[in-house]
Amino acid sequence: MVLGKRLRHLREQAGISFEDAARAIEVTPLTVRRIEKAEVGLRIPYVRELLRTYGVPSSEVDDFLTMAREANRPGWWYSYRDVLPDWFSAYVSLESEASVIRLYEPHYVPGLLQTHDYAAALMHVGFPNATKEDVARRVDLRLRRQDLLAKSDAPAVWAVLDETVLRRPVGGAEVMRAQIDRLTEALDMPKVRIQILRFSVGAHPGAFGPFHYFRFGFSELPDVVYTESLVGSVYVDQPADVVTYLEVLDRMSVQAEPVARTRSILDELREEL
Known part of the structure; x- marks a missing residue:
C-alpha cells in the first residue's frame, strides 16, 4: 500500500496520465490503477519501467526495487x-x-x-x-x-x-x-x-x-x-x-x-x- 501510493505520487509529480503509464509497461490503465491501490503484487519489471518513465534517478530506483521485493514476500502467517x-x-x-x-x-x-x-x-x-x-x-x-x-x-x-x-x-x-x-x-x-x-x-x-x-x-x-x-x-x-x-x-x-x-x-x- 505504501509503495503503491508512492508510485501514484511519482506519476502525478511527473505529470503522467494513467494511459501513458500503461503504455510504458504495455498494460491497461486499470492495471496501473490496481498497482497504485495495492490490489495486485508489485511486478519488478513493471515497477522498474514505471520509475524510469517517471524520471526517478537510478540511485533511487534500486532502493525502491529492494522495498518492492520485500513487499512481495509472504508474511510469516502465510504458512498458516x-x-x-x-x-x-x-x-x-x-x-x-x-x-x-x-x-x-x-x-x-x-x-x-x-x-x-x-x-x-x-x-x-x-x-x-x-x-x-x-x-x-x-x-x-x-x-x-x-x-x-x-x-x-x-x-x-x-x-x-x-x-x-x-x-x-x-x-x-x-x-x-x-x-x-x-x-x-x-x-x-x-x-x-x-x-x-x-x-x-x-x-x-x-x-x-x-x-x-x-x-x-x-x-x-x-x-x-x-x-x-x-x-x-x-x-x-x-x-x-x-x-x-x-x-x-x-x-x-x-x-x-x-x-x-x-x-x-x-x-x-x-x-x-
Whole structure:
C-alpha cells in the first residue's frame, strides 16, 4: 500500500496520465490503477519501467526495487493459510505493521494477550467441527502473533475491556486465573495499557460490539478500524468514519477505570475465582 501510493505520487509529480503509464509497461490503465491501490503484487519489471518513465534517478530506483521485493514476500502467517481465513489475513498484516493498536473488547480477552489454554477453549467453541490438529494450529497462530509485543519496535497497545470479559468463564476457573495472571504480567510491558470498563458505567457508546483501531508509522497509510462478524470482517479507512470510532474509544477510556487501578481490579477478580 505504501509503495503503491508512492508510485501514484511519482506519476502525478511527473505529470503522467494513467494511459501513458500503461503504455510504458504495455498494460491497461486499470492495471496501473490496481498497482497504485495495492490490489495486485508489485511486478519488478513493471515497477522498474514505471520509475524510469517517471524520471526517478537510478540511485533511487534500486532502493525502491529492494522495498518492492520485500513487499512481495509472504508474511510469516502465510504458512498458516490453511487455518487463516482470507478476511482475517489482512488483520494480521495490519497488526504486524501498526505503531498504535487501540481496541475495545466486550466479550473476550484480545488475542494478543490470551494464554494458550484460554485461546484453545475459545477455538473449541468457535470451531466445534475442527480437528484437534486444526485447533492446535489456530492456537499456535494466535500465540505467534504475540511475538509482536516482544519486539524492540513493538506497537503501543491500549485495550479497554468490558468487565464481562473477566467475568465470563472460559475454560474453567483454573484457565481464568492463569489468564488474569497473564493480563497482570502484561501491565509490566512498557507499551501495554489495559483499562476495565465496569458494569456500573451502564450504557456506553461502544456497546454495539468489539472494534480495533490501527495507526501506522507511514504517512501514506491511513488509520484503519477493524470490525468482524461470524462470516467476515469490515475494514474502515474513510477519515470521517475512523474519527467516529476514535472518539468513541476516547469517551470509553474516560469512563473506564484508570490504568493505575487495573492491577488491583485484576487481583480482586482473581480472588473471586
